[in-house]
Amino acid sequence: MDYTLTEEQELLRRLVEDFVAREVKPYLETAGEEFPWPLFRKLGELGLAAIPFPAEYGGGGLDYTSYSIVLEELSRLGSHLGSVLAVHGLPQLILNHFGDETQKKKYLPAMARAELLGAFALTEPHAGSDAASINTRAELRGDKYILRGQKIWITHGGDADIYLVMAVTGKGKGSRGISSFIVEKGAAGLAFGKREKPMGLPHHTREVFFEDCEIPSRNLVGREGDGFKVAMTALDSGRVTVASTSVGLAQAAFDYALSYAHERKAFGQSIGEFQGIQFMLADMAAAIEGARCVTRKAAFLRDRGLPFNAVASMAKLLATDAAMKVTTDAVQIYGGYGTSEDYPVQALFRQAKIGQIVEGTNQIQRMIIARELLKKFKQ
Ligand SMILES: Cc1cc2nc3c(=O)[nH]c(=O)nc-3n(C[C@H](O)[C@H](O)[C@H](O)COP(=O)(O)OP(=O)(O)OC[C@H]3O[C@@H](n4cnc5c(N)ncnc54)[C@H](O)[C@@H]3O)c2cc1C
Structure with a gap:
């Protein structure tokens, strides 16, 4: 294993170093608690919002080592912008790995351009480490799933356009009964609750509620039961x-x-x-x-x-x-x-x-x- 950076990785690192010095630093000096949209959009323009995902869907087509180098460099003023990119990467990774062709084409290119922001919604008030105990349920009714439940600590909650949500579809509880869904901001019954203010982070996380939230059945990612x-x-x-x-x-x-x-x-x-x-x-x-x-x-x-x-x-x-x-x-x-x-x-x-x-x-x-x-x- 070679720990030296390739020429391409070093160029990428310098690009990020320059972006941090010229744009992130001045922005953070005056930033409030709102989501840093200008910086996020700029990540898209620089081709940094989907580094390890296939070029076919607008991604950088680079390896995870390059992604890791970028995240490290992006966090040199603190972890917040690095964690924005990392959290945005979770739904991208899921769609890329488990999504069907229609889902990939619909979401991944726009997420790579940082036109759509992603969120990952697993944790619930009573189920964090014990993630298989989640209670949010999704019930198939005709060509729709109806979601009911509550998530907590959702990074980008309220700001994100795309939520990758884990919910129980099977009978009873446990990891085998969990499925994963795409919920778009604006879906009927999707609501946002209290903002949590985690220490040290300039922007918040948020509770997310599904109040008979209706989504098309085609928004199931993978098969029922694959969610865990x-x-x-x-x-x-x-x-x-x-x-x-x-x-x-x-x-x-x-x-x-x-x-x-x-x-x-x-x-x-x-x-x-x-x-x-x-x-x-x-x-x-x-x-x-x-x-x-x-x-x-x-x-x-x-x-x-x-x-x-x-x-x-x-x-x-x-x-x-x-x-x-x-x-x-x-x-x-x-x-x-x-x-x-x-x-x-x-x-x-x-x-x-x-x-x-x-x-x-x-x-x-x-x-x-x-x-x-x-x-x-x-x-
Ligand atoms: C800033 C922030 C952002 C977050 N963003 C997201 C997000 O975007 N999406 C999302 O889904 N979640 C998110 N989370 C939630 C996060 O993943 C959970 O807080 C974490 O998994 C821990 O769960 P918990 O808080 O319920 O703690 P608990 O599970 O209640 O754990 C409490 C304590 O018990 C310990 N513990 C639990 N089980 C065991 C065990 N078997 N053995 C030994 N010790 C144990 C834990 O290590 C911990 O110290 C976020 C949290 C924070 C603080």
């Missing part, structure tokens, strides 16, 4: 994206802390001259490097069609834990200033915590890794 597999397939790949954004934000916190350690004086010298601070910086750099390597390995395995889900879980676990540690230490190196909203590291620290929870908490990642380890005794 659909959701887990998307999350396996999604974990590589969470790991990538976490590496980017950890690197950002480290860069701030390194400069600050050099500039800040105490006891007549830079605080970076103290061994206590140097050891902290060394541990931070090592944690980032390790997290980046395992994240690239997960992308590498995926790109070659090899089993990657356990390594993707390891990448998500290690990269988000690394981001938590690095951002915590960055706040420490800044001392009192680290806690101030006038300085950037506290926001990165709060965003890092979100990474340990989304797309399967880090306890769930350990369960996935352990399940893979123990598989050999069950064959």
Whole structure:
């Protein structure tokens, strides 16, 4: 496995670096809590809104390694724009993998141009980690499905145009009874509830309600009963994206802390001259490097069609834990200033915590890794 970037990957990385410096930075300095539409549309114009999806449907046709590099670079000012792209990628991945030709042609090119924003709706108030226990139901009536239920914590909720929704179609509960559906914004009975304000993120997540929400039966993705597999397939790949954004934000916190350690004086010298601070910086750099390597390995395995889900879980676990540690230490190196909203590291620290929870908490990642380890005794 080669960790150096190809010429094409380096050009892509520089394109994103330039976009972040010229457009993302000034935008974020004045941004409110609204969804960053101008930046999202620009991602489409730059050809960055569908990097790993087929060119035939308007995507970049690139590998997951390139996608990971872009997400890392996009997160150098914090994870929010990287997570916009990563979440938008979940419904794209599902449509690309499980959708029929009509669904692909209808949605994927417009999503690649960032004309349509996507959302992924699995979590419910009583069912997060235990996703097979969802209660939202979809009932087939003639040529329509009628959806009833509630989702929570839906990133892009209210803003997104396309919701990939998991709902129970089978009798009783459990993973085999779950199916997945496309719900378009504007569908009768689709409503949005309370905005949640997750810490560190400039824009919100939102509750989504299905109140006898009617959708055409052709909006079923895959077959009835495929929904749990659909959701887990998307999350396996999604974990590589969470790991990538976490590496980017950890690197950002480290860069701030390194400069600050050099500039800040105490006891007549830079605080970076103290061994206590140097050891902290060394541990931070090592944690980032390790997290980046395992994240690239997960992308590498995926790109070659090899089993990657356990390594993707390891990448998500290690990269988000690394981001938590690095951002915590960055706040420490800044001392009192680290806690101030006038300085950037506290926001990165709060965003890092979100990474340990989304797309399967880090306890769930350990369960996935352990399940893979123990598989050999069950064959
Ligand atoms: C900012 C943000 C954005 C989100 N965006 C989306 C989105 O777009 N779409 C979507 O569907 N969801 C989204 N979520 C929801 C997210 O996926 C869930 O919060 C997450 O899966 C955890 O579920 P929960 O909050 O219900 O926690 P719970 O499942 O209630 O877990 C609570 C605690 O118990 C632990 N735990 C649970 N089960 C076990 C076990 N078997 N062993 C050990 N520990 C366990 C967990 O690790 C956790 O620490 C988002 C959440 C946040 C915070």
